[in-house]
Amino acid sequence: MxxxxxxxxxxxxxxxxxxxxxxxxxxxxxxxxxxxxxxxxxxxxxxxxxxxxxxxxxxxxxxxxxxxxTCELPLAKSEWQKKLTPEQFYVTREKGTEPPFSGIYLNNKEAGMYHCVCCDSPLFSSEKKYCSGTGWPSFSEAHGTSGSDESHTGILRRLDTSLGSARTEVVCKQCEAHLGHVFPDGPGPNGQRFCINSVALKFKPRKH
Structure with a gap:
């Protein structure tokens, strides 16, 4: 070769x-x-x-x-406006506040769960709701709280300085809807008062 x-x-x-x-x-x-x-x-x-x-x-x-x-993409502001009423949009997407003593759930004593009006995530149980006399639905803790651990709840806390002083804003963990604020003047061992707008909530009665 x-x-x-x-x-x-x-x-x-x-x-x-x-x-x-x-x-x-x-x-x-x-x-x-x-x-x-x-x-x-x-x-x-x-x-x-x-x-x-x-x-x-x-x-x-x-x-x-x-x-x-895959999961759902965040809705644009225009889409939220189509989905929500003007009052719901103002409170949840523009961080507004409903007038005191005007909310439909202020005096609601029925057993059940309060969900986010935007995404239906469960947020607060009626078992933790109490009358604070402030004019807004009040809860001593979020649904899923274990002691001081809120990692399994449907809410997040955020610093709010919009009024010139530091407050703690409460938002929905799932869709970031503004719900209200939490203050250190509540009952129970944690001493918390979740001051929540009725218009940001959707109540579902407990099934018997």
Whole structure:
């Protein structure tokens, strides 16, 4: 067999190795990009169907066992205006406050659960509702509270300095609707008063 034939075969082998190496490089780059996308989405994962709700969802997320899951995107302000009444929109999306002693749930004594009017997340139980005399529905704690742990509730606390002094705003963990404020003058061991707007709530009676 001639030297030219051997040289030709060596060239073909080298070319084959070059092609396979290039293919492996492209595949590695694709895997790296996919890994970056999924890892970037993972911290925004929201667990729906629980009181906690997770962080507000922003699109495709990494689901259980690495599978790609989907969830609802946050609604635009125009969409909330279509979904809510003017009063509900003013309070929940523009951080307004209903007039005192005007709310439909102020004197409600029926047993049940108070849900977010925007996303239906359970927020407060009637068992923790009490009469504070302030003019708004008041609760001693959020549904799902364990001692001082609120990680399994449907609410979040945020600093509010809109009136020139520091207050603690209460928002829905699922959709970030403004609900009201919490003050350190309530009953019970925690001494809290969740002062919540009726218009931000949807009451569901307990089934007997």
């Amino acid at each position: 001639g030297a030219g034939t051997e040289t030709g075969r060596d060239g073909q082998r080298a070319e084959g190795r070059g092609r396979s190496g290039a293919g492996a490089g492209v595949m590695a780059r694709l895997l790296w990009l996919l890994r970056g996308l999924t890892l970037g989405a993972a911290p925004r994962r929201a667990v729906r169907g629980r009181a906690g709700g997770g962080e507000p969802c922003t699109g495709p997320v990494l689901g259980e066992a690495g599978s790609l899951a």
